[in-house]
Amino acid sequence: MASSKIDFNTRIAPVLEALRALHHKYHTRSMERDPDVGKEQGVLTQDEVHLKRDLFESLRSSLLPSIKPHLSALLTALDLPRDAIQYPNPDIESILDILANLDQTVENAVQYINTAPLKPFGRKDPHDHHLGQCKTFRCFNLKTDISRLAIDIRGLFWTYIKLIESWNLPWDPTEDTTFRPPTPREQTLDCLQSIDRTIRRSQASDFAHLQAEWRAVGESFDYSLVKLANITVRHRKNSSVLREHVLEQSRLALPVNKLLRTLFHKISNTTTKNLAFTLDTELNSTTLDRLDTDPGVILHQCQVYAKNLEESHRANSMTDSSWSLRYRKDCLSKTVEPTVSLLELYIIPLSSGIDHPSLESDFKAWLFEWQGLWRTAYSRLLNAIRRAEEEGLYS
Structure with missing residues (x-):
């Protein structure tokens, strides 16, 4: 039993390391202050207006939805059944690939919302009445929603870390789950709903x-x-x-x-x-x-x-x-x-x-x-x- 535990820990170590690194990365970014906040937004040229609309549309119609399959794949790969006899047997290489793809997709979304001319420097702009859903006010709200999504995903990484660590603990099927922390499935559902909510808010009118x-x-x-x-x-x-x-x-x-x-x-x-x-x-x-x-x-x-x-x-x-x-x-x-x-x-x-x-x-x-x-x-x-x-x- 001891040798199987050592073997399992050796195999799963790269996954734990990747999850901890991603959790730290997302935590660090959530604590950073944007140095551009408060700057003048400036009046956009016609070409910049077109680019801003293209970036906005790509972000909400392509990039944000593309995060969801990676979240679902990670849940399938890691939320494995457990019994008292043997350790779960996850596909390590597949999990590492999923984590890398998930991180890259989130990074692309963050990069898009921080790319000029889409990047908002605040919520106010007296010159953008003609930009529809791409107004600075709306872009700032979208950026805020993406930041919240990244925080939700950071929480998901932490949940997976605790799940893997629990595989080394004695298994008790009668354990009281009344005051348990969120499960990976529940956290994943929160992230998926956060994505849908962000997309809906970006599509809504100013009035809505x-x-x-x-x-x-x-x-x-x-x-x-x-x-x-x-x-x-x-x-x-x-x-x-x-x-x-x-x-x-x-x-x-x-x-x-x-x-x-x-x-x-x-x-x-x-x-x-x-x-x-x-x-x-x-x-x-x-x-x-x-x-x-x-x-x-x-x-x-x-x-x-x-x-x-x-x-x-x-x-x-x-x-x-x-x-x-x-x-x-x-x-x-x-x-x-x-x-x-x-x-x-x-x-x-x-x-x-x-x-x-x-x-x-x-x-x-x-x-x-x-x-x-x-x-x-x-x-x-x-x-x-x-x-x-x-x-x-x-x-």
Whole structure:
């Protein structure tokens, strides 16, 4: 038995060495910072535009799909059945070839997304409104997705390393697998799904991409709404002056958060019969970046404020400083209003065939009405905060 173990370890050693080298390589690359980030993207010539589109199309239609067969082949070669009597008998040369081909294919994808003029230096570009899916904003997102895929594949290499190492451990078919790490099959499925997801995202319209982000933001408002509602439910009569102020702010913050959730729900769900609209297809990357980023900033400010109110109510002491509260108020004002302005400017209502559409079917009219409600609700909240500041409750 000892000799068979030595023989197995000798045979499998090149595979372990290759897996460890690839894991280290992908880990090192994931930690590197791109020195070109932040540089000016520059205006492309017509030839560069054609080249950029060709590289983009080759990447998503050829290179990315070509990674999948190598992942499947590696699973077939290494995810072998095991029993208590003998070691698995993998085809070493075949596995080494598969690993080399997989690595080369991933390298080609990474090289393509980092090849000028496809390589993005950031997410913003004020001059690329005419580039469709090849805008800097979209290329940066594709590059990010490819980086995430490489991280997933790095995790797969680690799973195979642990699998091979486990072949030297005593085999116990009754072992509890409730808290086991992911299997190679599960990790491979994650990688395959990551590839499909990356391709789908690259094929989607700007509007579809933004809608996915807006939908996630809208759903995440439940966090702050639950915290604010809990404060109003738990509040007792004859509380301290501070807790009364926290209660007032919580009650006034509820409609503010509900209105924001309603806004992001509306703009991320355009399949309803009453509210049909689309997005201008010729937005530049700078505008797309703002429409993508600001909603997350809005959500974050609301969540932090709700959390601080919850902690203040519990501790009977304001956890927020006057400066940080003022910063969040300014930040919220400077993101909500511009976001609404951009939506008003670039959302295009689709024809409903109705001569006199109702408020629900006329998005521009609905947005105008929403903005009025938002300003009223937010003004009431600001007045409550101002009263608490005047009473010296904030440090």
